[in-house]
Amino acid sequence: xxxxxxxxxxxxxxxxxxxxxxxxxxxxxxxxxxxxxxxxxxxxxxxxxxxxxxxxxxxxxxxxxxxxxxxxxxxxxxxxxxxxxxxxxxxxxxxxxxxxxxxxxxxxxxxxxxxxxxxxxxxxxxxxxxxxxxxxxxxxxxxxxxxxxxxxxxxxxxxxxxxxxxxxx
Numbered sequence: 001x002x003x004x005x006x007x008x009x010x011x012x013x014x015x016x017x018x019x020x021x022x023x024x025x026x027x028x029x030x031x032x033x034x035x036x037x038x039x040x041x042x043x044x045x046x047x048x049x050x051x052x053x054x055x056x057x058x059x060x061x062x063x064x065x066x067x068x069x070x071x072x073x074x075x076x077x078x079x080x081x082x083x084x085x086x087x088x089x090x091x092x093x094x095x096x097x098x099x100x101x102x103x104x105x106x107x108x109x110x111x112x113x114x115x116x117x118x119x120x121x122x123x124x125x126x127x128x129x130x131x132x133x134x135x136x137x138x139x140x141x142x143x144x145x146x147x148x149x150x151x152x153x154x155x156x157x158x159x160x161x162x163x164x165x166x167x168x169x
Contacts, residue, residue, distance in 0.1 A: 002117040005150050005169075007124050008160030014121045015084050017158065017165050019054060022119055028080035032058040033067055035089040050084075058082070064092045068103070071110040071118075079116035086122035086150070090143045094135070104146050112153055120154070122147050 004021060006014045022030055032054055038044040051060060063070050067089060074081060083089075093100045111118060126144045131137045151157045157169035 001112060001114045001153075001155075003111060003114070003150075003154040004117075004119045004156045004158065005147075005154040006119065006121050006158045006160060006165075007147060007151070009124060009127075012160040013163035013165075014123075014160045015050065016053075016163070017160060018082055018084060018119045018121050022080055022082050023057065025080050025117065028078055028117060029076075030058045031074055031079060031081045032060045033070055033081060033083045034060055034062045035064050035067065035083070035085060035092060036062075037064045037088075037092065064089070065096060065098065065103075068106040068110045071107075071114055075110075075113070075115045077115045080118070081114070081116065082119040082121070084121040086120060086146055087125070087143060090139065090146060094139060094142075100142050104142065104149070107146070108149050108153065111150065120150055122150065124159070 006018050008014045034047070034050070036043060036047055038047055054060065061070055067083060071081065090100060093103050111120070122143070124147065125140050131140055151169065154169065156167065158165045159168050160166075
């Protein structure tokens with residue numbers, strides 16, 4: 001498995017950088033797994049903009065919940081998957097009352113056994129203040145755990161700051 005993990009703050013350039021890495025790969029079928037849901041006009045516009053940025057070289061699969069299943073279905077040495085992003089995926093798991101620990105463990109297994117290339121995007125949420133409410137702390141803790149697991153199994157980890165990639169692994 002060839003996995004690149006791109007992590008950083010909001011609007012740090014993670015998605016743009018992930019696409020630039022993927023666009024340089026010429027010998028793979030490119031699949032973009034989008035976890036965002038069009039829940040309001042602002043998000044609808046953001047999703048539309050991201051679709052246009054990807055262009056026709058990417059096949060887009062909009063999957064807010066079952067990304068492990070999609071990865072299993074698509075696992076092939078000739079496939080490049082870009083998952084954008086784990087941040088919204090964990091949020092979706094909580095909104096739909098799924099078992100996030102089970103889903104995270106399933107995802108880690110799928111990533112570990114994936115036969116092609118994969119690029120994973122997520123936000124770093126552990127650098128700010130401790131959230132006041134229990135749900136937000138739970139979200140931060142789940143995403144922090146997931147980020148650590150993905151970083152551990154990745155060949156390369158990139159931290160994005162102000163559009164600048166810093167390779168940390």
